[in-house]
Amino acid sequence: MTRLLDESAKGVYVLAVTPFTDDGTLDLASTDRMVDFYLEVGATGLTILGILGEATKLTSLESRTFVKRVLERVAGRVPVVVGASAPGFAPMRELASEVMDMGASGVMVAPASTLRTDEQIVAYFDMVTATLGESCPWVLQDHPTSTGVQMSTSVVLRIIKNSPTCVMLKHEDSPGLAKLSAIRAASEDGDVRRVSILTGNGGGLFLPEELSRGADGAMTGFAYPEMMVGVCAAHASGDVERAHDIFDAYLPLARYEQQSNIGLAVRKYLMAQRGVIASPTLRKPGPRLSSADVADIERLVTRQTKRLRELN
Amino acid sequence: MTRLLDESAKGVYVLAVTPFTDDGTLDLASTDRMVDFYLEVGATGLTILGILGEATKLTSLESRTFVKRVLERVAGRVPVVVGASAPGFAPMRELASEVMDMGASGVMVAPASTLRTDEQIVAYFDMVTATLGESCPWVLQDHPTSTGVQMSTSVVLRIIKNSPTCVMLKHEDSPGLAKLSAIRAASEDGDVRRVSILTGNGGGLFLPEELSRGADGAMTGFAYPEMMVGVCAAHASGDVERAHDIFDAYLPLARYEQQSNIGLAVRKYLMAQRGVIASPTLRKPGPRLSSADVADIERLVTRQTKRLRELN
């Protein structure tokens, strides 16, 4: 029995990669291992087929195969959110309907990149709400860097008011601490329903500060999801300095993994090194790491290991 | 037996609309009527699922249904080109392979909107060529207004050199007469293979001048494709002034139909008025014509009819 996503979601929803074998085939064995890994380190949810997760490199058949496999492996232990942004509403409905039938807990939608004015954005999400229907909870993804669409605080609040099925904001307006504070203040003042806010800013590069502003956790990717889990746990226990200590230990590598061009290649390299996935392969077109990149990474991992030892 | 698209293509490839019934269902009866209409007025080819043809509002099933119906109705009388631009290469291969199997003569691909440098663009189309394979002729769509990607003349020439299966340029860099001249000069000088060039600039708003610069015809939409057919025929017969006379008679309405916001609604309104399709419906999100818009259109049609009478 699938648990639907709701406004109480918190913790760490890891943005999963899509594992491929060396020859570029979908790697389902690694998919299982990856799911187990994420759950073992403390993920409270998973997000798949995200904008940055090579979703557009999959055929529609492969997308369905991958979603099905993840859902089977998760087996209801945590909610799974599926990216459903699409160039049109008909394919969005088609994908959302299929994955919800398979057992997803909700979908995630970013604004179409052609939207500009407040009215256009609000009208778009009214259509999204109508398209997805009453029984499909959805996550509003606010990521101007990839969409080019800037949503003001008042627009986000209007969308939440208009859409009873919007239960979460994926906050990744860069960095947007003031916006996060303002949205939280609005629900505390009773202006708007309180939704879950998970943050995605650059692999969690502002996570400690975001938690202090009222975020409920993180929805992002990083080869060491232990960082997000540890920071959230320390923060939840009231030990903010400890949260920063953990964060600082991982920050040099997290920063390196956030490079817009080679970031995903770095993440897959590290996950392969850690034995989570079999191959670091990205589908074309995608970057390859140079030996200098690998040397950088190795140095940062060594330094991180040392620092974590000192910390504990 | 399907005729594959090749470098000798010329005349008018009409950019077909996608007909819907009043309630937004795919209208296959109107699809048949539309195909017949285009062929009767003199189209030498059809292009379907174009960027501006509501392709993104179809589910993948509907796309296939529509392509199949058009191909069946055309029954090999003229080549049919199918838009295959996609956010990734896997879905591009999937769609292209399916439509070619159904009997399409070629596909059309525009550059991904993230491309910027010359190298990125050339590398992208090398991937397109490899993705589509040796037996799938393709059309390079150069439409900076919709893609945001500017391809210089030298980039277009490099793509043609690198890609033996690229047989046509859909030229709609706005307006780009100098670019058209330069590309033609390159093939005349033997620098590059001569490909077909059909132009799409704003419903043919520069068609007479483009033909003078060496274009082989038009690939665009307009509720009166008679205009493009007439201009091309007059030009081919050497009567350039007659080509301009025909063009000028249609220009005021063609201009009105090219409005970026309501243009497609104008076209469908006119096609419904002409009895070609049953309903002027656009799928949401799409504009609706106001009574003032309709008054404008009616005036322009009346004036056009009068002018055409004077012309003949």
Next chain:
Amino acid sequence: MTRLLDESAKGVYVLAVTPFTDDGTLDLASTDRMVDFYLEVGATGLTILGILGEATKLTSLESRTFVKRVLERVAGRVPVVVGASAPGFAPMRELASEVMDMGASGVMVAPASTLRTDEQIVAYFDMVTATLGESCPWVLQDHPTSTGVQMSTSVVLRIIKNSPTCVMLKHEDSPGLAKLSAIRAASEDGDVRRVSILTGNGGGLFLPEELSRGADGAMTGFAYPEMMVGVCAAHASGDVERAHDIFDAYLPLARYEQQSNIGLAVRKYLMAQRGVIASPTLRKPGPRLSSADVADIERLVTRQTKRLRELN
């Protein structure tokens, strides 16, 4: 004594070019001749230093010299509006203050290209109003094609409400007939003060329809400003068909002059041919016309002359 611009402005404000000699020097003699020409054909105002008028190619000293010369030649016969869009408010205040002291009737400001949300745009123009001060009337330029900023109808209305010194809208959202209708409806309903609306759409390519929607005239450039003057006069006299007849006669050439790349070169070529300015020179970087371009223009001028003869 300078007449300040106010909400009653109407007719044709010609967007003036900046004349240079063959070697690129500011040509003040041609500036005088150009002013005389515009006024003789019926301009009711002039606009200088516009975004597309090579303003950015002038040094600050040259800008002032040119403004001064135009104002002296106009000698108060019609209002002169000066483009004052600037990357910051300090240089905007500096320029506006200087040109108003010289005798300009108002300034024109477009939104900074970094603005996205409704709030950002409204806040920006609040700053513009404060920067320009109580005694400087200004024109709101709505030109998304050049600024990348889309202002919804409600944003335009908010700006007019907030800014008592905003007396005119230069409407060139492409094409935006519905927006024009909505803004006019708002002032007729008493929601907002009625400001002057002059339209700039592509050299007046929608002028007859815009006048029918309530525009007060045109603010744009075209080598034959007689077109705009004639269309406005016929429309004002109630003869809408005559307005269209005049418009249609000029449309083929107006369309050609609106090419985004070579348009200004076409305009200066024609103005030099007509004897208005001494040289068609554009400052670098700027396009040069090819012989094929010139052949196109000559053909269109010949056809236009013939057509105008038939019209009268």
Next chain:
Amino acid sequence: MTRLLDESAKGVYVLAVTPFTDDGTLDLASTDRMVDFYLEVGATGLTILGILGEATKLTSLESRTFVKRVLERVAGRVPVVVGASAPGFAPMRELASEVMDMGASGVMVAPASTLRTDEQIVAYFDMVTATLGESCPWVLQDHPTSTGVQMSTSVVLRIIKNSPTCVMLKHEDSPGLAKLSAIRAASEDGDVRRVSILTGNGGGLFLPEELSRGADGAMTGFAYPEMMVGVCAAHASGDVERAHDIFDAYLPLARYEQQSNIGLAVRKYLMAQRGVIASPTLRKPGPRLSSADVADIERLVTRQTKRLRELN
């Protein structure tokens, strides 16, 4: 006697802020103090009127006053580079000529935001070189985030080949380690003259790695320029781990200061706290720090101080 900038430049060129008093007046006393501070902590050069340094909020008179004051205070001790990006070549020549006459060592130019194709970019910088003349060394600023222009490695190399007066690359393509490696490889292979490369990526957020790839230092702003100076010194002495240690100690605050919206406000707040400038004021339009922002900063400074103590 001014030393002109040349290809041997290295170390830390601090991107200076523009100090204002609480009421927004140019603060020349703070300007002097800021210059002294930068030089005392080890800056080997200064850069003023940068894109992000509130340059556009100054009148042309204020710009000149500020440049003059900085140059007088520096008094030839280190080279001063002045930002000279401008919307046109005439104002670029005007500004560059004035500041070189005042004693600047060179100017910095970023590509105009309208440029797209490789040819357009190369042609633009050919014009820049011709505009600035033979005696004005200049810095090529490669900052796609602010300009929207992506320059491939081959384009950067063509510009260096074409422009003998281009002596430095300000590398801030984000993050662009592979590009840096490729440009260095090209000069080592003798393909192109070796120019100085200083990096500006997000306040030096990749500085240790960039130095390993062959960068000669940093040109960026941060309220603690000691970081850049210390990292460069440790790296130059061969102690790469020490360079990382210093970097890591400052990274949490440097990251916080790089927020695209409030970053400059954070920097000025910290500089005012450190007594370098009298007031943290930014000219409008500019952000203000909230109490939550200040609390974040204070925490990070406290943690940084502790960490630096442990380091030494």
